[in-house]
Amino acid sequence: MKAEVDMPVKDGLKKSLVGVIDDGTKTVRFVIFEAERSEELTAYQIDKTEVQPQEGWYEQDPMEILNHIKTCADNAIGQLTELGYSKEDIVTLGITNQRETTIAWDKYTGEPLHPAIAWNDIRTDSTVDAILAKLPDRNKNYLKNISGLPISPYFSALKMRWLKDNIKSVRRASRDKRLLFGTVDSWIVWNLTGGPQGGLHITDVTNASRTLLMDLDTLNWDPMLCRLFGIHRESLPQIRSSSELYGVVKDGSILDGIGISGILGNQQAALVGQNCLQAGQAKNTYRSGCFLLYNTGTRRVHSTHGLITTLAYKLGPNAPPVYALEGSIAVAGGAMKFLRDNLGLVRDVARDTELVAGQVFSTGDVYFVPAFSGLYAPYWRKDARGIICGLTAFTTKNHIIRAALEAVCFQTRDILEAMNKDCGMPLGKLHVDGKMAANHLLMQLQADLIGIPVLRAHTWDMSALGAAVCAGHATGVWAVDQWRHHATPNDTFLPTTTDDDRDARYTKWKMAVQRSLGWATTKKSIAMTGQAKRKSSMVTLNHSSDVPSSPPQSRKASLVDGLSIDYDRLGNPIKDEGVDNSVQELIKFSARKFSVFVPVQNEEVTILDDAEYFMSKKECDYGMCQCCQPKKKLTNWETIEEIIENDPEIIFDSDDNPIVVDPNAFPSSFANGVDLNRPACKIPEVFTHICNKLSHTTLM
Structure with missing residues (x-):
């Protein structure tokens, strides 16, 4: 048995x-x-x-x-x-x-x-x-x-x-x-x-x-x-x-x-x-989004053309890290589902997109930019929105569906163009996987529009296989060195168009992308418009009482527009477990707009306005550089955090001018309360000292 x-x-x-x-x-x-x-x-x-x-x-x-x-x-x-x-x-x-x-x-x-x-x-x-x-x-x-x-x-x-x-x-x-x-x-x-x-x-x-x-x-x-x-x-x-x-x-x-x-x-x-373990190899995965990774080996490449630098893998605690350039596309398969669920142009995404789009030989000069929630690499424009352009009286749903497929291919070419500029090494072939890769027409369009062979893996999901390789490598049952030479079965799609044809279509695609930009004009936040300075002038901070001067007319009495305090049935303010709601909300929306230092009970509130100061700091300032003497270096996390916490804080006055508050420069009486009579801008020696440390701030 x-x-x-x-x-x-x-x-x-x-x-x-x-x-x-x-x-x-x-x-x-x-x-x-x-x-x-x-x-x-x-x-x-x-x-x-x-x-x-x-x-x-x-x-x-x-x-x-x-x-x-x-x-x-x-x-x-x-x-x-x-x-x-x-x-x-x-x-x-x-x-x-x-x-x-x-x-x-x-x-x-x-x-x-x-x-x-x-x-x-x-x-x-x-x-x-x-x-x-x-x-x-x-x-x-x-x-x-x-x-x-x-x-x-x-x-x-x-x-x-x-x-x-x-x-x-x-x-x-x-x-x-x-x-x-x-x-x-x-x-x-x-x-x-x-x-x-x-x-x-x-x-x-x-x-x-x-x-x-x-x-x-x-x-x-x-x-x-x-x-x-x-x-x-x-x-x-x-x-x-x-x-x-x-x-x-x-x-x-x-x-x-x-x-x-x-x-x-x-x-x-x-x-x-996909076995892209050598520098210069790349893969693209076609799912709801689309993600193209280019292995750059142990060399960390800084992209200047809209790509991101990421870790590709690190095969062990003592192994060197391997880096990659990545281009992420927000909408790939999602565009096909949009055609099905929102426009009703297809019933079965996997079958109909290939069958219906294959009934026409071109898009009829129609271009579809599926920027439903903005564009990712290499544009990084969250104000972009989807458009379909180039429509004529002869356009049919077949042309629109084919244009949606080509949109995936054009976005992939956008990323490959950026990678060529960043690395200086044109890609010789592209490995692909993902559910959308089962579409033969899509794979042929991809080869035609990028001009290099496309190698499709027989297994649609290579992510699970990659995780198995890494897990097996750690336990000694799956040697990565042998895996590097493993021949993964694939189907090959070769380009069938001329350079002039693909370049002409790509130029039209870039024109369509430009027309998709700037559509999302949402209302700017308080942080962007500086409205907080007008709100702050309407508020008087008083730590002895949280209740407004007028009695509450309802459970929620408005303090200023957009800022409120909750009250119980007896009219007593409800606090958020010891956090003063009014101060909390003021800090959340406009803390660095005040020309005074406002301490809050929740020490974790930071409004990100001191970015310029911290980004101007060098490794030497924290003893983490290679040029300083070893005895000066700091490798202890607590010590580094303590230095950062003791660094002066940059705040902004009502005119968005930077003001620096050094926690060590004030008496304890000031540090323990809000001193409205002593604004930080009245301490020129502190301001002068800190301005000399800032790369983007001057006294003029």
Whole structure:
């Protein structure tokens, strides 16, 4: 009987198994691989529920993600018996996840404090405005030399900041030192390894590099960026490599007792799965979004053409980090669903987009820019919106559908053009995967519009395979050196058009993109317009009483427009667990607009206006440079944080002029209260001293 059970094992040789948790934007999967084989042995997946409470907002249920993981693991492992394997043959687990999606939870109860904010959510537009308002020339690339990323709603730090600014439970948890922030990989690992009972709060370098908080050189949380965004390091996970034994599952599920040894963001995992482990190789994944990664090896390339610098992987604690240039496209497969759900042009996305679009030989000069929530790389324009242009009386739905397919290809060419300029090495071939890659017409259009061969993997999801490689490498069952020379089966699409034809069509595409810009003209925030100075003149701060001079006419009496205090039935003010609501709201909207130093009870409130000062600081100022004597260097995090906390703070008066408040320059009586009779601008010696330290501020 045992011989019959063993028969299904491939080649009659039983190999070690590697399980992978694959959390995507739309689905959760559990996949099992035989070590050193690229074909999936078993897999099971469940669709996720994504809620859209407002236009441009996308939320997911963190608890649903965990429940789906357990269900998928149960079903996938249940299939092993028929194949001659059992759960005991799974030697380790890998995790790959949607990146930038952010979760906040309570470390003592394990409860999420808010639904997960998905990577493509744009609710943080106002937060971005508040930051850009205080940066020189409103330069969205001001932080790229540290983090590799532009300031965009796409990245996790903005989502963390929004949660702290807008969600009371998150603010309270932060004040009580029980808040944990993380991307989805951190949430999964923390829960699998024990949760409130000693769960590991970790992430890997690839996910950390998507937060806007990690220094790409040190591979650690940057203290100045954490201060800038108001995120405490204690709430962030520890950064680890992509391939090492992190811990063991202790959640009582079917996975209990299995080690976890690989974590990568899904696009970096696909890079590994596609075997693009040499500098100069690139892959593109076609899903709801589209993500093109170009391996630059151990060389960190600073993009000057709209791309981002990210970690590709780090295969072990002592292995060198490998970097990549990335171009992210917000809408790819999402455009096809738009044609189905909003316009009713297709019924079955997978079948009809290829069949209907193939009935015409061109788009009829129609161009579709699917900038539904702005454009990502290389434009980074959140004010862009989708357009269809070039319509004539002869345009049919076939032309529009074909134009939607070409839009994906044109956006890919945008990124490749930028990569060629940044690296100086034109790409020779493009590896592709993802569900949309099954569309033969799309793949041929892609080859035609970029002018190089397109190699499509036989497995549509290479992310799970890449995570399996990294997890197996850490446990010694999947040698990366051998994987580098593994020939992954693929289909090849060769270009069939001339250079003149593809360049002419690309020129028209660029014209269409220009017409999509500037459509989103939303009302500017208080931080952008300086309206706070007029609001502040209407308010008198009085710490002896929080009640306005006139009795409340309702439960919520207005203090000034946009600022309010809640009252109970007896007319007594309701405070937010010790936080003065009026001061809290004033600080939130306009703290640095006051020409006085206003201390608040919540020490975590920072309004990001001191960006110019902190970004002008050099490594030498913190003893972290290579040029200083070793004895002068500081490697202790607490010491660095203490220096930062003691640095003078930049505030702004009603005319947006910078004023510097040095906490060590005032008497304790001033530091303990609001002294309206002694504005900081009346201390010229402090101002002079600090202005000499600032690169962008003068006394003139």
